[in-house]
Amino acid sequence: MKLIISAQNSSLESQVDSRFGRSPWLLLFDTETSQWEAFQNPGVTQSGGAGVAAAQFVVDQDADVVISGDFGPNASRAFQASKTEMRLFIESTTTVQEAVDQYKNDQLSKFK
Amino acid sequence: MQIAVASGKGGTGKTTIATSLALSLASLAKVRYFDCDVEAPNGHLFLKPEFSESTPANIWIPQIQTEKCTACGRCVEVCQFHALAQVGKNILVFPQLCHGCGSCTWNCPENAIVEVPNPIGTLDRGMAMENVEFLRGQLTISEPMATPIIRRLKKLEQPSPDTIDIYDAPPGASCSVVETLRGVDFALLVTEPTPFGLHDLKQMLGILSDMNIPSGIVINRDGIGDDSLKDVLRESNIPILLRVPFDRALAENLATGRTLVEVYPNYRDILREVYQRITEIIGGKIQ
Numbered sequence A: 001m002k003l004i005i006s007a008q009n010s011s012l013e014s015q016v017d018s019r020f021g022r023s024p025w026l027l028l029f030d031t032e033t034s035q036w037e038a039f040q041n042p043g044v045t046q047s048g049g050a051g052v053a054a055a056q057f058v059v060d061q062d063a064d065v066v067i068s069g070d071f072g073p074n075a076s077r078a079f080q081a082s083k084t085e086m087r088l089f090i091e092s093t094t095t096v097q098e099a100v101d102q103y104k105n106d107q108l109s110k111f112k
Numbered sequence B: 001m002q003i004a005v006a007s008g009k010g011g012t013g014k015t016t017i018a019t020s021l022a023l024s025l026a027s028l029a030k031v032r033y034f035d036c037d038v039e040a041p042n043g044h045l046f047l048k049p050e051f052s053e054s055t056p057a058n059i060w061i062p063q064i065q066t067e068k069c070t071a072c073g074r075c076v077e078v079c080q081f082h083a084l085a086q087v088g089k090n091i092l093v094f095p096q097l098c099h100g101c102g103s104c105t106w107n108c109p110e111n112a113i114v115e116v117p118n119p120i121g122t123l124d125r126g127m128a129m130e131n132v133e134f135l136r137g138q139l140t141i142s143e144p145m146a147t148p149i150i151r152r153l154k155k156l157e158q159p160s161p162d163t164i165d166i167y168d169a170p171p172g173a174s175c176s177v178v179e180t181l182r183g184v185d186f187a188l189l190v191t192e193p194t195p196f197g198l199h200d201l202k203q204m205l206g207i208l209s210d211m212n213i214p215s216g217i218v219i220n221r222d223g224i225g226d227d228s229l230k231d232v233l234r235e236s237n238i239p240i241l242l243r244v245p246f247d248r249a250l251a252e253n254l255a256t257g258r259t260l261v262e263v264y265p266n267y268r269d270i271l272r273e274v275y276q277r278i279t280e281i282i283g284g285k286i287q
Helices: A050-060 A073-082 A096-104 B014-025 B074-078 B103-107 B147-155 B175-181 B195-211 B228-236 B248-254 B266-286
Strands: A002-007 A025-030 A036-040 A065-068 A085-088 B002-006 B030-035 B050-064 B084-087 B090-093 B113-129 B132-139 B163-168 B186-191 B215-222 B240-245
Touching: A002 A096, A025 A050, A025 A096, A050 A073, A050 B084, A065 A096, A073 A085, A073 B084, A073 B090, B002 B014, B002 B175, B014 B030, B014 B163, B014 B186, B014 B215, B014 B240, B014 B266, B050 B090, B050 B147, B074 B084, B074 B103, B103 B113, B113 B147, B132 B147, B147 B175, B175 B195, B186 B195, B186 B266, B195 B215, B195 B228, B215 B266, B240 B266
Parallel strands: A002 A065, A065 A085, B002 B163, B002 B186, B030 B132, B030 B163, B186 B215, B215 B240
Antiparallel strands: A002 A025, A025 A036, B050 B113, B084 B090, B113 B132
């Protein structure tokens, strides 16, 4: 299962970023191999359409799940089309590693 | 002659000056007043035009002909505004992000894109009085993009040497203001002597310097605030063309929809003098 998590920095210890389109980094974490990789969010440099740019990137990575603080109308429409599962951080989520663990324990709520 | 009335900060008196300028100059030439504040136009409250024409302002957005589309992704790649996304074999269109530039249609190797009109607002026009035509753009509530409407509003009429066009700009110092300023001969900057007025005025001066547009200042509510405006203007070499003192009675009258020149008719001559100064400044610049 491939997860993508919005983050303020480029490691598993980084703080998560509650914004999806404008988070500086997107961390890809594979739950089967525990391998991970950090990507600069292509949305962050856009003057407009950041949500779509970031969503396109996530879809292109073939991620199964995307985790952030919220999703705007455009990004969520793209993820509904691509059947990418959208999950939300909870109050106690601080780092990317924690978000991964909380996802595995099914503690993260679904975005509706 | 095309004059934009802009400010940066909102509520400094752009519409107060623009509407009274239009009324004052009507004795000199045919005047067209363009309300470019398409997100919240209010010039009509003062000039009270009789609207005779209203047309939808359309953006032409892509529609994918799925039977022709091979999902090559070229349209997504060329879209500067991320109004298109590719999910598997499907191309998604996000109408609210589309600027209607046509790049996707132009670049599609399969001719699989047709363009369909997406109305984002209206363009209205009518006469406010003899010699003053009123033109307005109005963005539909919830639509996010003001610039395409402003562009279409300005294109309703070509500039003409015997007509004075007055563009009442939106507040702020972003794209919609730049779109309003594009191509004008002069920018009249309405400011107030407060830290907020000054902060935004500096941004406007930067934009106008980049766009190479000559400008002059109107200090509205003169007498309030502090002296920092004075210091900045002394350094910048931009002429102060008019001061309108702070006046509670004027504010009360404006709030009922009366114009500056209706409340104080002596401003008709004063504003005609301002126009005279503007023509001299522009004339001087051309030589």
